[in-house]
Amino acid sequence: xxxxxxxxxxxxxxxxxxxxxxxxxxxxxxxxxxxxxxxxxxxxxxxxxxxxxxxxxxxxxxxxxxxxxxxxxxxxxxxxxxxxxxxxxxxxxxxxxxxxxxxxxxxxxxxxxxxxxxxxxxxxxxxxxxxxxxxxxxxxxxxxxxxxxxxxxxxxxxxxxxxxxxxxxxxxxxxxxxxxxxxxxxxxxxxxxxxxxxxxxxxxxxxxxxxxxxxxxxxxxxxxxxxxxxxxxxxxxxxxxxxxxxxxxxxxxxxxxxxxxxxxxxxxxxxxxxxxxxxxxxxxxxxxxxxxxxxxxxxxxxxxxxxxxxxxxxxxxxxxxxxxxxxxxxxxxxxxxxxxxxxxxxxxxxxxxxxxxxxxxxxxxxxxxxxxxxxxxxxxxxxxxxxxxxxxxxxxxxxxxxxxxxxxxxxx
Amino acid sequence: xxxxxxxxxxxxxxxxxxxxxxxxxxxxxxxxxxxxxxxxxxxxxxxxxxxxxxxxxxxxxxxxxxxxxxxxxxxxxxxxxxxxxxxxxxxxxxxxxxxxxxxxxxxxxxxxxxxxxxxxxxxxxxxxxxxxxxxxxxxxxxxxxxxxxxxxxxxxxxxxxxxxxxxxxxxxxxxxxxxxxxxxxxxxxxxxxxxxxxxxxxxxxxxxxxxxxxxxxxxxxxxxxxxxxxxxxxxxxxxxxxxxxxxxxxxxxxxxxxxxxxxxxxxxxxxxxxxxxxxxxxxxxxxxxxxxxxxxxxxxxxxxxxxxxxxxxxxxxxxxxxxxxxxxxxxxxxxxxxxxxxxxxxxxxxxxxxxxxxxxxxxxxxxxxxxxxxxxxxxxxxxxxxxxxxxxxxxxxxxxxxxxxxxxxxxx
Numbered sequence: 008x009x010x011x012x013x014x015x016x017x018x019x020x021x022x023x024x025x026x027x028x029x030x031x032x033x034x035x036x037x038x039x040x041x042x043x044x045x046x047x048x049x050x051x052x053x054x055x056x057x058x059x060x061x062x063x064x065x066x067x068x069x070x071x072x073x074x075x076x077x078x079x080x081x082x083x084x085x086x087x088x089x090x091x092x093x094x095x096x097x098x099x100x101x102x103x104x105x106x107x108x109x110x111x112x113x114x115x116x117x118x119x120x121x122x123x124x125x126x127x128x129x130x131x132x133x134x135x136x137x138x139x140x141x142x143x144x145x146x147x148x149x150x151x152x153x154x155x156x157x158x159x160x161x162x163x164x165x166x167x168x169x170x171x172x173x174x175x176x177x178x179x180x181x182x183x184x185x186x187x188x189x190x191x192x193x194x195x196x197x198x199x200x201x202x203x204x205x206x207x208x209x210x211x212x213x214x215x216x217x218x219x220x221x222x223x224x225x226x227x228x229x230x231x232x233x234x235x236x237x238x239x240x241x242x243x244x245x246x247x248x249x250x251x252x253x254x255x256x257x258x259x260x261x262x263x264x265x266x267x268x269x270x271x272x273x274x275x276x277x278x279x280x281x282x283x284x285x286x287x288x289x290x291x292x293x294x295x296x297x298x299x300x301x302x303x304x305x306x307x308x309x310x311x312x313x314x315x316x317x318x319x320x321x322x323x324x325x326x327x328x329x330x331x332x333x334x335x336x337x338x339x340x341x342x343x344x345x346x347x348x349x350x351x352x353x354x355x356x357x358x359x360x361x362x363x364x365x366x367x368x369x370x371x372x373x374x375x376x377x378x379x380x381x382x383x384x385x386x387x388x389x390x391x392x393x394x395x396x397x398x399x400x401x402x403x404x405x406x407x408x409x410x411x412x413x414x415x416x417x418x419x
Numbered sequence: 420x421x422x423x424x425x426x427x428x429x430x431x432x433x434x435x436x437x438x439x440x441x442x443x444x445x446x447x448x449x450x451x452x453x454x455x456x457x458x459x460x461x462x463x464x465x466x467x468x469x470x471x472x473x474x475x476x477x478x479x480x481x482x483x484x485x486x487x488x489x490x491x492x493x494x495x496x497x498x499x500x501x502x503x504x505x506x507x508x509x510x511x512x513x514x515x516x517x518x519x520x521x522x523x524x525x526x527x528x529x530x531x532x533x534x535x536x537x538x539x540x541x542x543x544x545x546x547x548x549x550x551x552x553x554x555x556x557x558x559x560x561x562x563x564x565x566x567x568x569x570x571x572x573x574x575x576x577x578x579x580x581x582x583x584x585x586x587x588x589x590x591x592x593x594x595x596x597x598x599x600x601x602x603x604x605x606x607x608x609x610x611x612x613x614x615x616x617x618x619x620x621x622x623x624x625x626x627x628x629x630x631x632x633x634x635x636x637x638x639x640x641x642x643x644x645x646x647x648x649x650x651x652x653x654x655x656x657x658x659x660x661x662x663x664x665x666x667x668x669x670x671x672x673x674x675x676x677x678x679x680x681x682x683x684x685x686x687x688x689x690x691x692x693x694x695x696x697x698x699x700x701x702x703x704x705x706x707x708x709x710x711x712x713x714x715x716x717x718x719x720x721x722x723x724x725x726x727x728x729x730x731x732x733x734x735x736x737x738x739x740x741x742x743x744x745x746x747x748x749x750x751x752x753x754x755x756x757x758x759x760x761x762x763x764x765x766x767x768x769x770x771x772x773x774x775x776x777x778x779x780x781x782x783x784x785x786x787x788x789x790x791x792x793x794x795x796x797x798x799x800x801x802x803x804x805x806x807x808x809x810x811x812x813x814x815x816x817x818x819x820x821x822x823x824x825x826x827x828x829x830x831x
Contacts, residue, residue: 069604192481
C-alpha cells in the first residue's frame, strides 16, 4: 500500500500533537521545524529571568519522536507554500505533500510599528529569552560599575509592555530577581532599588480573567515593588525610552509582551483570507478554503468555533487542533462529513510570584498559594520529558528554599 | 585602619581560591573577570557533547562570593598591566592596587600557527563548548538532509586533536553520542556510522600517565569506535580538512585540544620574563621578579618547584597557588622570609566513557569501573554550588540509565 505523505510545518504544540496522534502506518509524516527542539513556551519567562536553563524548557524534537518510526524530522526554514502545486519550499529542499498541516505559530507583533522591534525584546523564542536574561544581568553589572547615580538608576529600570499572562509573569519574576535573588550580590548598588514598570493599554491586567483576579494581581504586583500603569497605551518607543499615555519612562530594557502576529509565511498563501495579524481564516474543520487537504493549527489560526468562542492563541487550543486534524485525516474517503472543531476551554492561569498565582476555570476562581500550587502542578505535568520534569522540579524546590536562581550565567 | 587593596585578575580556580582564602578585614579585595561566572573547566567537554547545560558547570562569581563582604566583583576586560604605576587598565576603568594577583589563565594555543584557529574549535570557554555542541548537532541534521553519501560521510566525520585528558574525554564522549545517544533519532542516516578520529603527535595517549593506563585508554577508545592516530603531528589545518603525519582527514568539525598558551595580557608586563607560551617565569614565592607585591597563579605560571617538579596547568595546582598567595599576603611586614610554593600532586584522572576511566596517584593505578566511580565522586565533590552538584548528579544518573543526554538543544 502506498503511504500518503503528511507534511507538518512547525514543531510547536500544534504540529507536535498532530505528529504524535497520527500514529498510523498508512501515513508517512515529515515534520519540519527551523530549530531542533520543541519549546515549552509557558515557562519561557523563567529562562528570561534566570530561573531555568534552556534545556529545561526545550526538548529535541527527534528524541520526542524517536519511537514514532513513521515520522522524519527535518531542521529547515519554510520560505513559501505553493498550494496549487502542493509543494512547500524550504531553504534547502522542496517537499511535496498529500496533506499539509501549517503550525508555524506566531511572532511578536507591534501593532503596525515594526520599528519598535529594534528597541524592545519580545518573548516568543529561546533566543528572546536568552537576550532578556543577558541584558538584565548585564544591566546590574553595568550599574555596579557606573560612575554616577543617574546612570545607575537608568540601568536599573526595566519596562514590561503588555498586561496579559506573559507580561504579568515577566514583571513579577523580574521584581523578585532584583528585590530578593540579587540582594546580597552587589557592593556598590542596592539591587532592590531596581524598578520594574508594567504597562498595559487597557483598564485592567489579565484582560481575559474575572475582575477580582485582575485586581488581586495588580495589588500583589505592587506589593512586590512593580509599578503598574493601566490605561497607558504605548505611543512611542525609542532607544532607551518608552512613551505611554501616562508619561515617559527611561529604560534600556523594554520587554514587549503586548501582541503577536502570525508567522510571515501565511502571507505566501495565495488567495487565502487572513485577518489583520496575518492569521489564517480557516474553515470550521480547520482546513483552508478551497483546499480540504491543507490545515492550519495553533496561534496562526483565526476561528470562531460553533459555540461562538473565538479560539485563543494558547497551548491547550493548539494541542486540541493538532489532535483534531490527526483524527480527521485518516477518516478521509470514508464518506463521513467532516465535523467542526470545538474548543474545550480548560481555564486560564498565571503566576505572579512566589506563592501567588491566579486560576480561573468556568466560574471557579482561585488565587494566592493554592492557585500557585495548581499552577506548579499543571506546568510540571505538561512539560515534556521526564528528565525535564525532574530537573525543573529540583530547580523550583531549590529556588523555593534558597531564593536563588540557578541559571544566572551571562552567555558569552 | 587603612584597608589595603588586593586586586585579583581572573575568577578561575586560582583567583577564586585566593579571594575566598583571603578572608581578612584588613584587605579590600576587587575581583575582575571578563564574565560573571566561574567555570568548572574539567566538565566543559560534557557541555560540548550535550551532556550538561551551561549553568551546571558555571556558577555566578557574585553568588559564590556573596558572603565575602570584603570582596567586590567587577565584570570587565583587562587590557594592560602597568607594574611601575601599580595600575591595571580595564576596558572601562583604571584600578590601582597594593597587591596584585594575576590569574587570567590560558587560552587555546596553536604552536605558532594562529591561522589554524579559524578552522578549529578550542575547548577553554563556555563559548567554545557551545560552538562545538552546535556544530556537532548541526552536522547530524545536515547529514540527515544531505543528498549524497559523500556529503553525509563528511558531515559525520569528527576530529579531535590532542591526546591529553581533554582530547581523550572529548573523543570518548563524541563516540558515545553518535554510537548510542542519537541511535534512534534519525531516519535517513545511521548515526553510528559517524567517525571520531583522535590525533596525537606523541607515541601514546595521556602522556603524563603510566604506560599501562595509556594503552588501556587507547584500546577502550578503539572499542568505542574511535580511530586513534598516534605519532601523528598535525602538519596543516584548512577549511574542512586536517593533514597529519599519517595522512589527510576530511572533516568539518576539528576540535583542538592540543595546546594552550597564557592570556595575552602577560605580554603587557614590561621587563618580566615569559616562556615560549607566554607563561610568566615567577619567583619561587609566585611573585614577579622585582615586584614582590605582584603575584601570578594558575596556568599562566611557568615554575619548577623546590622538588624539581614542573607545576602543571591543572586546577588543583591553580587552587594551591591561590591559597598560597592568600596566606602570604597577610604575613607581609612580619619580617618572616617568604617560603617557596611547593606543588602537592594529588594525582591525575581522565574519563574515557561510561564506566571507564583511568586514575593515577603516586604509584597507584586504577582503571575501568572503579576509576570511573572515583572520577564521578571527585568531580561532584569539587563542583561549585550545592544546586549544581544536585543537578549534575541527577543528570548523570538519568543519562546512566537512559543513555540520553539532556542538553541537545541547538542554540538559536
